[in-house]
Amino acid sequence: RHKLILDVDTGTDDAVAIMLAALHPTLELVACTTVNGNRTIEQTTDNTLRVLDHIGRGDIPVHAGLSRPIARLDFPIPRAERDPGVHFVEMPLAPARSRAKATDAVEFLIETYRAATEPITLVPVGPLSNIASALALFPKLVDFVPEVVIMGGGHAVSNVTPSAEFNIWADPEAAALVFAAGFRNLTLVPLDATHKAVISLDQCRVLRESGKPAAIAAATFVEKRIEGYRSYQTLDDQDAAPIHDALCVHHLVERNVIETFDYHVAVETTGALTVGRTVIDTNFRSRQPANAKVAMNADTERFGRFVVDTLTRF
Ligand code: BDR
Ligand code: CA
Numbered sequence: 001r002h003k004l005i006l007d008v009d010t011g012t013d014d015a016v017a018i019m020l021a022a023l024h025p026t027l028e029l030v031a032c033t034t035v036n037g038n039r040t041i042e043q044t045t046d047n048t049l050r051v052l053d054h055i056g057r058g059d060i061p062v063h064a065g066l067s068r069p070i071a072r073l074d075f076p077i078p079r080a081e082r083d084p085g086v087h088f089v090e091m092p093l094a095p096a097r098s099r100a101k102a103t104d105a106v107e108f109l110i111e112t113y114r115a116a117t118e119p120i121t122l123v124p125v126g127p128l129s130n131i132a133s134a135l136a137l138f139p140k141l142v143d144f145v146p147e148v149v150i151m152g153g154g155h156a157v158s159n160v161t162p163s164a165e166f167n168i169w170a171d172p173e174a175a176a177l178v179f180a181a182g183f184r185n186l187t188l189v190p191l192d193a194t195h196k197a198v199i200s201l202d203q204c205r206v207l208r209e210s211g212k213p214a215a216i217a218a219a220t221f222v223e224k225r226i227e228g229y230r231s232y233q234t235l236d237d238q239d240a241a242p243i244h245d246a247l248c249v250h251h252l253v254e255r256n257v258i259e260t261f262d263y264h265v266a267v268e269t270t271g272a273l274t275v276g277r278t279v280i281d282t283n284f285r286s287r288q289p290a291n292a293k294v295a296m297n298a299d300t301e302r303f304g305r306f307v308v309d310t311l312t313r314f
Contacts, residue, residue: 001025001027001028002026002027002028002121002252002253003027003028003030003118003119004021004027004028004029004030004121004122004123004249004252005029005030005031005032005033005109005112005120005122005123006018006021006029006031006033006123006125006249007033007034007035007065007105007123007124007125007126007130007131008033008034008035008044008125008126008245009034009036009038009039009125009126009127009167010034010038010039010044010047010051010091011037011038011039011044011047011087011126011245012086012087012221012224012225013125013221013225013242013243013244013245013246014038014044014047014125014126014245015047015051015091015217015218015221016199016218016221016222016243016245016246016307017123017125017245017246017248018032018051018052019055019214019217020246020249020306020307020310020311022055022057022060023055023057023214023310023314024249024253024314025314026253027249027252027253029057029060030060030061030120031060031061031062031063031112032048032052032060032061033062033063033064033065033105033108033109033130034048034062034063034064034065034100034105034126035065035066035105035126035127035129035130036065036066036067036068036069036126036127036129036170037126037127037166037167037170038087038126039087040067041064041065041066041067043090044126045062045064045100046090046096047090047091048062049062049098049099049100050091050094050095050096051091051093051217052098053093053094053096053097053098054093054094054213054214054217055213055214056213058096058098061101061108062098063100063101063103063104063105063107063108064100064104064105065104065106065129065130065133066105066106066129066130068129069127069129069170069171069172069173069174070129070132070133070171070173070174070177071171071173071174075170085224085227085228085231085232086224086225086228086229086232086241087224087228088224092220093217105130106130106133106134106137109122109130109131109134109141110134110137110138110141113141113145114138116144119146119147120145120146121146121147121148121149122145122147122148123148123149123150123151123248124150124167124178125150125151125152125167125244125245125248126167126170127166127168127170127171127174127175128150128152128167128168128171128175128177128178129171129174131174132171132174132175132177132178133174135177135178135181141181142181142182142183142184143184145183146184146185147185147187148178148185148187149186149187149189149248149251149252150167150178150187150188150189150248151167151189151190151244151245151247151248152165152168152188152189152190152278153165153167153168153175153188153191153265153267153277153278153280154190154191154192155192155282155294155296156192157190157191157192157195158191158277159191159233160276161273161274161275162273163268163271163273163276163277164268164274164275164276164278165190165191165276165278168267168276168277168278169276170276172267172268172269172275172276173269175267175276175278176266176267176269179266179267179278179292180266180291182291183291185293186291186292186293187258187260187293188265188278188292188293188294188295189247189248189251189258189295190278190280190294190295190296191242191244192295192296193247193258193259193295193296193297193298194243194247194298195242196297196298196299196300196303197242197243197244197246197247197298197303198235198237198240198241198243198303198304199218199222199240199241199304199307199308200226200237200240200304201223201226201239201240202239203222203240203304203307203308204218204219204222204223204226206308206312207219207222207308207311207312210312212311212312214311214314215311215312218307218311225241225242225243226238226239226240226241228241229241229242243307246303246307247295247303250302250303250306250307251295254302254306256299257298257299257302257306258295258297258298258299259295259296259298260293260294260295260296261282261293261296262290262292262293262294263280263281263282263292263294264280264281264284264286264288264289264290264291264292265279265280265281265291265292265294266281266286267279
């Protein structure tokens with residue numbers, strides 16, 4: 001089974017990603033680490049515990065991470081306050097019975113990768129504060145992590161400012177550090193791909209009708225997103241919404257759900273209008289060697305099938 005660690009800021013799409021990773025029979029979710037992002041660290045940690053308990057996977061350890069960006073004291077406030085529509089403050093699930101582990105996310109990541117005897121893919125789908133902190137303490141981490149799959153950034157698409165995507169914008173110094181760190185095998189899954197990874201109202205109906213706890217919860221999360229996106233962004237299909245973070249998990253099971261290109265990626269940290277932008281060198285202008293495989297597209301139909309099948313069957 002393919003082992004992974006999900007670094008999450010749960011979050012409705014994070015929640016779907018967690019359930020897919022915890023339930024798919026070819027995946028083994030080793031742990032979730034949590035980070036400030038869509039909500040405060042207390043809320044993202046509590047939400048993560050609720051989601052795992054809800055699907056009977058309270059055995060999966062949760063380690064809480066950074067409560068703020070690595071360099072900016074006032075930036076950002078949790079996304080909730082900017083964009084109340086797509087995430088719940090508190091997951092509409094029973095209060096968590098499980099507790100977060102005493103070891104914090106950064107220490108957990110360093111210790112786990114140092115000791116790992118089998119490959120574990122690292123999948124950060126929130127701001128990169130935990131990963132950057134782990135790198136600052138232990139730069140050799142890059143040699144211990146066999147694969148990183150990041151949800152973040154955008155080339156032709158942005159969401160939180162005219163030029164930036166939320167996860168990267170929310171801790172741009174952390175993101176800059178991660179892309180410059182020298183990971184051997186880093187895949188970036190930006191909005192260009194995740195805007196193709198949508199789930200529709202019709203698919204929510206199928207999820208609900210299955211009667212499975214994970215599927216019903218996913219329908220609730222997706223419906224919240226669809227409703228939120230209607231007032232927040234103009235999408236081609238108003239009856240569907242992107243489930244960004246879930247696409248990274250899907251990619252571990254079906255490698256060809258995304259189409260990737262080798263590009264150099266850097267993160268803008270000083271631009272007055274462009275802070276947090278992923279500068280993806282699609283025209284090879286920087287003369288810097290590629291440091292990422294960047295997903296520029298995704299297969300919508302395949303994604304929908306994967307999400308619905310996984311959550312209704314397992
Ligand atoms: C990213 O931002 C968050 O709100 C989502 O969970 C996703 O990880 C999309 O920009
Ligand atoms: Ca997220």
